[in-house]
């Protein structure tokens with residue numbers, strides 16, 4: 373077991389302050405949480421510089437967490453809209469939010485999001501570096517390692533709680549990912565920029581060459597490294613190829629190195645994976661990355677679902693949870709098409725929360741079983757308030773019942789209500 377608490381004083385102070393509350397919320401003993409963090413199978417997301425942050429735990433057996441990605445794009449950039457989307461995501465039950473902004477004043481957006489919300493905030497620092505370089509008319513290949521690490525440090529000081537950094541994307545992996553044998557090449561935005569930098573400069577990834585510099589920053593601010601999957605499959609047929617696995621092996625080695633130096637890591641996962649391969653993918657990645665918390669985007673189980681990718685992703689997410697996934701990054705109906713609006717954000721969060729709950733029901737976790745039991749009891753009693761309390765989205769119960777809210781039964785069957793039929797039966 374690592375001596376992470378001796379090396380990371382920020383983490384120790386956070387855990388000392390919040391352990392009892394976290395244990396109570398998660399239904400776990402303080403000792404189990406402390407041991408899992410020391411082993412690297414659970415992380416505490418919180419940067420002490422993020423004022424009013426509510427720390428959360430990621431890593432089974434803690435509750436499966438859900439992340440919502442928001443942020444501007446060059447074709448759709450409105451600071452206030454993103455703040456409203458942040459509110460919608462949190463109201464819908466997102467445990468964390470990632471600011472993936474790539475247009476406008478990125479510092480102002482990030483600082484406002486940190487001030488506005490107490491859920492842990494994640495970022496991809498490579499985006500801010502890329503924006504500076506591209507807006508200045510420079511080539512990505514001209515980026516210096518200093519520019520990248522200075523941005524990481526700036527965001528850590530601002531209070532960012534976790535950062536996606538594509539540390540496992542090696543020069544060799546970039547070559548493999550760019551090969552024509554891949555249906556979709558490299559689909560990660562940050563990964564594609566770093567891959568181009570490596571291929572054009574014929575140099576190794578600065579995040580690999582200077583990983584110790586990253587560790588220094590992350591440890592000081594308890595920034596959890598979300599070790600990015602720059603070579604994640606962008607199509608089902610690319611899942612499990614050599615490029616993806618080369619990166620996963622590197623991620624496992626880097627996670628071990630970071631943990632030994634007092635830094636928490638999550639591993640980012642696929643991507644697009646056919647349903648029959650989800651379990652083996654997840655189990656393989658968990659093994660290669662030492663059981664570190666696994667944070668997946670979907671995975672999408674089919675590719676031909678634009679407009680419905682939140683459903684395709686939730687199917688993969690639910691199965692993934694049963695195989696060891698700890699953290700679900702949502703997909704919205706806008707995925708692969710446009711920037712999500714507020715309705716998309718709500719739909720995406722709910723789809724991922726359903727996936728998380730479905731996975732937990734299959735795993736038989738006490739909290740998931742209790743929610744299911746409460747719903748069944750309320751349904752049998754035609755107790756609409758009870759159903760609302762047990763529902764993942766209580767507001768939806770009211771919204772759909774509004775027209776007939778005074779009725780004992782619902783408008784699906786009316787006086788043919790099967791539940792009422794038996795409830796009122798004079799059984800002798």
Ligand code: SF4
Pocket residue numbers: 781782783784785786788789790791792
């Ligand atoms: S009316 Fe039909 S759908 Fe509605 S509660 Fe009764 S049995 Fe269920």
